[in-house]
Amino acid sequence: MRALQLYEGAMSGDQPSYLKLRYTIENLTKNPSAQIVRYGHARPGILSMAQGEGEAPTPDFIIQGALKALQEGKTFYTPVLGIPELRQEIANYYVREYGFSLPTDRIFVTASGTTAIHLVLTALLDPGDEVVAVTPIWKNLLGATELQQASIKEVALSCDQDGIWSLDLQKLFDACTSKTKILLITTPSNPTGWTMAREEMKQVLDFARANDLWIVSDEVYGRLVYDGSRAPSFLDVAAPEDRLFTINSFSKAWAMTGWRLGWIVGPAEAESAIYDIALYDNMCPPSFTQYGAIEALRHGEAFLKEQITLWDNNRSVLKKRFDQMDRIRSAIPPATFYTLFQVDGEPDCLALARRLIDEVGLCLAPGCSFGKIGRGSLRLCFAVSEAKLNDALDRLESAIG
Ligand SMILES: Cc1ncc(COP(=O)(O)O)c(C=O)c1O
Structure with a gap:
């Protein structure tokens, strides 16, 4: 009962x-x-x-970074989009592990990947807008969309007889209407592990450009791959001015789920909008955890x-x-x-x-x-x-x- x-x-x-x-x-x-x-x-x-x-x-080296910050009195509010040292360290990380450079005014540190999603969807969605989401997808992305009073159209991955998942891009494109504002994609995907190929990303980006759509790409599992050292990222194919937000997190790759720290990469022009929303949302990410995150990026490989x-x-x-x-x-x-x-x-x-x-x-x-x-x-x-x-x-x- x-x-x-x-x-x-x-x-x-x-x-x-x-x-x-x-x-x-x-x-x-x-x-x-x-x-x-x-x-x-x-x-x-x-x-x-x-x-x-x-x-x-x-791991202990991350904990020590946070402990040191606490002992040094780093217990105050931080800048709204994260301490400059961490924003710079994330930029260094992209150069080292992804092979491209990003200016720090495109990197916004957030109080978790979940918060990153919330900030981005708040920035983009008006009530009645439509989000076309590739599913299966982590439920919180759908819930965060509902909170914005936007509607969700699911485009399902296909699963073949061997259990291999794939996306029919035409199905994705056909699902879009004049109300569609965002293509919401998680790659690699929770829960299937499906990972969008770089060539597919190019095609999705071309479609988004041609139809004035945003791409929101949740890439928090981007380092959890078994072939190579990382999954393709939309940042590999996009230009700085593209309407693209990528979502990331310290939770999965560095065992930091309880630390509540993530980041967004977006157009530099969106920095002040994300700043304003983050300010009204929770003021800033937690302070000392950001120092632990610097250690994670520097020594976490x-x-x-x-x-x-x-x-x-x-x-x-x-x-x-x-x-x-x-x-x-x-x-x-x-x-x-x-x-x-x-x-x-x-x-x-x-x-x-x-x-x-x-x-x-x-x-x-x-x-x-x-x-x-x-x-x-x-x-x-x-x-x-x-x-x-x-x-x-x-x-x-x-x-x-
Ligand atoms: C696809 C996806 N995005 C974001 C998150 C949230 O990460 P965080 O712990 O940083 O909020 C998760 C957590 O499971 C997830 O699966």
Whole structure:
């Protein structure tokens, strides 16, 4: 009974009407993943692989950078778009790891990737505007769009028989109307790992230029790739004046989810708009964490490589184990630390996610969190030890037979 209420609450607004909240808030769609995590979290022995973070703590050299800043009294407000040293360090990082240079007035430090998304969508969307989003996609991007009272049109990736995801660009272009303001793309994608090729980016950029559209490209998983050292970025193909915002974060590559720090790259002309919104939003990113972030960029490559090696090994474990489970359909992702999979005969992913919690104490994210195309799937985050991954797969196997 409790589970049924959870399911209904997950899918529609459930605020008591006497509060008289904004219509948009009363009707905000819920995030089924968050609901499932809440459903499972207090259970004894629960194994949660539903959230988007690794189990490694932030490395010590980053912590020391923040500690030093605290001890030196760096506990005050900072400039609204981040301390100049960090903006410069991000510019250095792009030269070193991406091979291009950006002026610091195009780099805006934010209090998380999530905040970066919020600032960018606030800058671009009026009520009634349309966002064309490539799905499956991280639910918060859709929720942040709803908050702006904009509408969302989903363009689904296709998944072939081998579980390989791809985007039909013509489908994306055909979905755009005169109301469309933004093409919203996550590459590499959470939850599929699908990664847009550089050549595709060029075509999307040409289309956006010709149709006066913005591209918002969430690239927070850009370094979590298993072939090469980074994924293509829209910044590889765009000119400085293009209507492009890229979103980034310290959370994933440097194990800093709790630090709440991210950044945007946008046109220099948009700096003052993002400044104004950030000022009214939360004044500035946290101070001492920015000093930790400088250390992450300066010295974080070895740590990132170690993590990628661990996760790459987990990809092989997943492949081997999934191959032995007849009912599982999935492919090993080329990027990120997620796998999105289906279980034959289990079309209701929320029901299955609840059953896994109830029967084997395993918490996975239901695919319906990621747009319509995700329905019927489950997402597992494999940024854990091999032993923990095997424990999760044992539980899954015993539940689905
Ligand atoms: C695609 C995507 N963008 C942004 C974020 C948010 O990152 P942050 O922790 O910096 O808010 C996430 C987190 O899971 C994500 O999956």
